[in-house]
Amino acid sequence: MSEERVARALLSHLAEPGDRRIGRLLRTSSAAEVVDMIRTGTTGIEAEEGYRVRLATARPEEHLERVGALGGRLLMPGDLEWPRQLDDLGDAAPWALWVRGTVDLRLTALRSVAVVGARAATRYGERVASQLGSDLAVSGWSVVSGGAFGIDKAAHLGALAAQGVTVAVLACGVDVSYPPSNDVVFARIAADGLIVSEVPPGAAPHRTRFLVRNRVIAALTRGTVVVEAALRSGALSTAHEAERLGRPVLGIPGTVTSEQSRGVHRAIRQGALLVTSAAEVIEAVGGIGVDLAPEPSGPGDPRDALDPLAARVLDAVPVRRAATLESVARTAGVTPAETAAALGLLELSGFVQHGPDGWALGAPRGAPR
Amino acid sequence: MSEERVARALLSHLAEPGDRRIGRLLRTSSAAEVVDMIRTGTTGIEAEEGYRVRLATARPEEHLERVGALGGRLLMPGDLEWPRQLDDLGDAAPWALWVRGTVDLRLTALRSVAVVGARAATRYGERVASQLGSDLAVSGWSVVSGGAFGIDKAAHLGALAAQGVTVAVLACGVDVSYPPSNDVVFARIAADGLIVSEVPPGAAPHRTRFLVRNRVIAALTRGTVVVEAALRSGALSTAHEAERLGRPVLGIPGTVTSEQSRGVHRAIRQGALLVTSAAEVIEAVGGIGVDLAPEPSGPGDPRDALDPLAARVLDAVPVRRAATLESVARTAGVTPAETAAALGLLELSGFVQHGPDGWALGAPRGAPR
Numbered sequence: 001m002s003e004e005r006v007a008r009a010l011l012s013h014l015a016e017p018g019d020r021r022i023g024r025l026l027r028t029s030s031a032a033e034v035v036d037m038i039r040t041g042t043t044g045i046e047a048e049e050g051y052r053v054r055l056a057t058a059r060p061e062e063h064l065e066r067v068g069a070l071g072g073r074l075l076m077p078g079d080l081e082w083p084r085q086l087d088d089l090g091d092a093a094p095w096a097l098w099v100r101g102t103v104d105l106r107l108t109a110l111r112s113v114a115v116v117g118a119r120a121a122t123r124y125g126e127r128v129a130s131q132l133g134s135d136l137a138v139s140g141w142s143v144v145s146g147g148a149f150g151i152d153k154a155a156h157l158g159a160l161a162a163q164g165v166t167v168a169v170l171a172c173g174v175d176v177s178y179p180p181s182n183d184v185v186f187a188r189i190a191a192d193g194l195i196v197s198e199v200p201p202g203a204a205p206h207r208t209r210f211l212v213r214n215r216v217i218a219a220l221t222r223g224t225v226v227v228e229a230a231l232r233s234g235a236l237s238t239a240h241e242a243e244r245l246g247r248p249v250l251g252i253p254g255t256v257t258s259e260q261s262r263g264v265h266r267a268i269r270q271g272a273l274l275v276t277s278a279a280e281v282i283e284a285v286g287g288i289g290v291d292l293a294p295e296p297s298g299p300g301d302p303r304d305a306l307d308p309l310a311a312r313v314l315d316a317v318p319v320r321r322a323a324t325l326e327s328v329a330r331t332a333g334v335t336p337a338e339t340a341a342a343l344g345l346l347e348l349s350g351f352v353q354h355g356p357d358g359w360a361l362g363a364p365r366g367a368p369r
Numbered sequence: 370m371s372e373e374r375v376a377r378a379l380l381s382h383l384a385e386p387g388d389r390r391i392g393r394l395l396r397t398s399s400a401a402e403v404v405d406m407i408r409t410g411t412t413g414i415e416a417e418e419g420y421r422v423r424l425a426t427a428r429p430e431e432h433l434e435r436v437g438a439l440g441g442r443l444l445m446p447g448d449l450e451w452p453r454q455l456d457d458l459g460d461a462a463p464w465a466l467w468v469r470g471t472v473d474l475r476l477t478a479l480r481s482v483a484v485v486g487a488r489a490a491t492r493y494g495e496r497v498a499s500q501l502g503s504d505l506a507v508s509g510w511s512v513v514s515g516g517a518f519g520i521d522k523a524a525h526l527g528a529l530a531a532q533g534v535t536v537a538v539l540a541c542g543v544d545v546s547y548p549p550s551n552d553v554v555f556a557r558i559a560a561d562g563l564i565v566s567e568v569p570p571g572a573a574p575h576r577t578r579f580l581v582r583n584r585v586i587a588a589l590t591r592g593t594v595v596v597e598a599a600l601r602s603g604a605l606s607t608a609h610e611a612e613r614l615g616r617p618v619l620g621i622p623g624t625v626t627s628e629q630s631r632g633v634h635r636a637i638r639q640g641a642l643l644v645t646s647a648a649e650v651i652e653a654v655g656g657i658g659v660d661l662a663p664e665p666s667g668p669g670d671p672r673d674a675l676d677p678l679a680a681r682v683l684d685a686v687p688v689r690r691a692a693t694l695e696s697v698a699r700t701a702g703v704t705p706a707e708t709a710a711a712l713g714l715l716e717l718s719g720f721v722q723h724g725p726d727g728w729a730l731g732a733p734r735g736a737p738r
Binding site for chain 2: 124127252253254255257262265269273275276277
């Protein structure tokens with residue numbers, strides 16, 4: 001475990017998520033240096049005692065161990081699995097993410113949509129959220145939500161029912177079940193998807209943490225769909241974050257007589273796009289093909305440089321899970337020997353990576369964001 | 370009865386509404402001249418026999434008498450009561466309107482909204498249309514629709530229930546009840562509102578007449594609200610006409626599971642404004658005050674030239690019905706003598722007109738459109 005990772009684990013205990021003052025320090029200093037500044041009272045931040053008093057209760061190694069025992073990890077910028085679109089949050093970007101689950105967060109998030117809405121949802125809203133979650137999953141999109149009652153839960157369950165990947169971004173530790181009665185849902189998400197949080201294991205959800213958490217949901221995803229929201233629903237804050245980030249904001253209409261649709265209707269009147277199906281959501285957030293690939297950037301897509309065999313094998317590596325050499329060869333329609341050679345070259349360039357479960361997509365080295 | 374009016378009555382029997390070839394001739398010729406051209410076969414229109422064969426069954430004087438007996442009239446361009454916004458239809462503008470009812474069509478239409486939708490409406494749609502009709506009426510807006518089952522009927526009835534004015538634009542004669550079981554509704558509309566048609570008394574509704582009728586609904590009104598519409602609903606043709614005319618198109622959302630909302634949702638996705646209440650409809654189609662007045666044009670609003678007393682008295686003349694001198698004086702808060710003097714001057718300029726029931730709003734003379 002690198003010193004920097006431990007320092008970021010520690011920092012997630014000392015400072016609240018989204019703390020721009022910490023974010024600004026991290027522009028020019030490592031987390032280890034920032035922790036040192038906090039220890040020595042040299043951050044230059046007013047009232048830095050607030051961070052320092054938490055030093056006494058900090059147990060970063062313990063937290064890392066606890067998450068590791070759950071099959072989890074702490075991600076930080078620079079990791080292959082780090083979702084680089086979070087940098088769009090600027091100084092408010094997370095400096096680390098506690099993650100539970102076996103799928104790759106970056107690849108999952110590349111083709112993901114936030115499906116959010118009221119806790120006090122109607123049966124209509126829950127039905128639509130669940131259907132949307134399923135339909136998105138069937139189309140190969142993952143569903144990101146907040147793990148709350150109502151719309152969030154329906155969207156997660158819909159995705160899981162279709163054997164899709166779903167990501168719950170929590171305002172509490174990834175080992176905390178909040179709301180407690182959602183514990184079965186969290187267990188299923190951890191098994192087949194991902195549970196993500198900025199706060200360390202064991203941390204309790206606070207009101208402000210729910211709000212700052214919403215920016216992560218908005219920033220991780222290609223767009224945010226609001227299924228139901230009363231006029232003052234917190235779900236609208238996710239939509240506002242998405243809007244600020246330039247990500248599409250989409251809304252599912254309902255009857256004008258439903259209080260739970262009023263916030264959505266207002267959002268649509270203010271510019272959100274009305275959507276009625278997963279297909280319309282996908283159309284709005286990005287076209288197939290473009291989304292499957294890591295974002296092309298710089299002079300061209302790094303894939304463009306691949307020879308036809310390598311490109312064919314790369315296309316056969318599944319997007320969301322690892323696959324065996326044999327399975328990739330079968331899908332690509334080439335011999336296992338050719339596949340192995342191509343995968344070796346692709347691994348060198350970072351296009352794929354080999355793990356305990358086989359071959360999975362990676363990020364090509366040297367590809368700028 | 371002027372020769373020109375009789376000629377236009379006759380023309381409404383010879384040609385179908387919206388016939389641009391007739392509209393083009395009327396740009397430079399009177400209706401009497403066009404009728405003569407038809408008689409003598411000199412219109413220059415291909416297949417003009419189509420018009421000529423109908424000459425045999427033409428009974429314009431009889432039609433005018435029949436409508437007169439119903440308390441109706443034939444309006445034509447140039448009449449004080451002619452809604453000049455119909456000219457926006459260009460060559461497809463009506464050359465005459467058969468009207469049944471006692472209120473003034475022009476003044477009614479100045480502050481009117483089209484509320485249209487599916488015949489096969491849901492209970493939700495009918496409830497919303499009725500509420501919208503009532504709320505618009507209470508705010509002093511009149512409701513224009515097509516007199517059909519479902520949304521149309523609910524909107525008309527809602528407006529009538531709130532003692533508002535509603536206008537049914539029919540595809541058949543103003544004395545024909547189609548659909549027949551709506552006859553009670555038509556009787557109520559004729560009593561408290563207006564029934565309008567381009568085709569003469571006794572004329573039957575044809576499929577094409579419904580479609581061309583929709584352009585009149587769109588052109589008469591400040592904007593069109595679609596309450597419910599399946600993907601192929603005829604109600605959407607009214608919305609398209611409104612769009613072509615640059616009038617706002619508004620849509621009431623519903624559940625994504627309702628077939629009857631799919632056409633509305635598609636329209637909203639294509640640019641129509643989502644609305645959930647009469648207040649939002651009114652906000653979209655125009656502000657109070659501006660709408661009450663005849664459209665300002667040319668160098669300024671003719672009202673601007675009025676002295677304060679005259680302006681005050683004019684404001685006290687009700688928009689939709691005639692009022693007695695005493696009632697106007699009471700509303701204006703000035704003496705009957707002052708009121709009488711002001712009304713006399715206002716009548717000279719055409720701002721008001723005096724009829725059997727008292728004083729009503731007129732159109733100021735010389736006011737360009």
